[in-house]
Amino acid sequence: MDASKKNMEEKTAPPTEKATFICARDTMDGVYPPLLLAINARRLGMEATVFFTFMGLNAIRKGWAKKIKFQMPGFMGAIPGMASMATGMMKKKIEKAGIPPIDDLMDMAQAEGVKFVGCKMTVDMMELSEDAFIDDVEIMTAEDYMKLAKSAKLNMFI
Numbered sequence: 001m002d003a004s005k006k007n008m009e010e011k012t013a014p015p016t017e018k019a020t021f022i023c024a025r026d027t028m029d030g031v032y033p034p035l036l037l038a039i040n041a042r043r044l045g046m047e048a049t050v051f052f053t054f055m056g057l058n059a060i061r062k063g064w065a066k067k068i069k070f071q072m073p074g075f076m077g078a079i080p081g082m083a084s085m086a087t088g089m090m091k092k093k094i095e096k097a098g099i100p101p102i103d104d105l106m107d108m109a110q111a112e113g114v115k116f117v118g119c120k121m122t123v124d125m126m127e128l129s130e131d132a133f134i135d136d137v138e139i140m141t142a143e144d145y146m147k148l149a150k151s152a153k154l155n156m157f158i
Helices: 002-012 028-043 054-060 074-078 082-096 102-111 120-125 142-151
Strands: 018-023 047-052 115-119 137-140 154-157
Touching: 018 028, 018 054, 018 142, 028 047, 028 054, 028 102, 028 154, 047 054, 054 102, 054 115, 054 120, 074 082, 102 115, 115 120, 115 142, 120 137, 137 142
Parallel strands: 018 047, 018 154, 047 115, 115 137
Antiparallel strands: none
């Protein structure tokens, strides 16, 4: 009887909601938003996946999270040294606000169950191997990501 009751509960339990976030830039304003949103999706009980593609793929490469900079938009970003200066200013503001640095936030996201996925096409294009990435990164084709996204309640390209 207990086994049949458990079986019935499993059949009637609503499926877990899913959320996916695409990270396509390796800048502070490209990496923080999908990480923060994915962590909050997990805290709301959703499955959360961040799909890293094109330059965003750098965020999940070993040793690269600490190198991520803030790139100012427009002509100001083209001035030599501006990205380093702007990054320093942003890091001070982030620390003052009590927000963890990107590498810590990535550890936190994975500890909370956020899945990190690298785009296979970008991995192949950049001639990277799976050992170039931090632990627990899955490499996925665009088609497989689309299947996941199709089943998700929420998909965001940031």
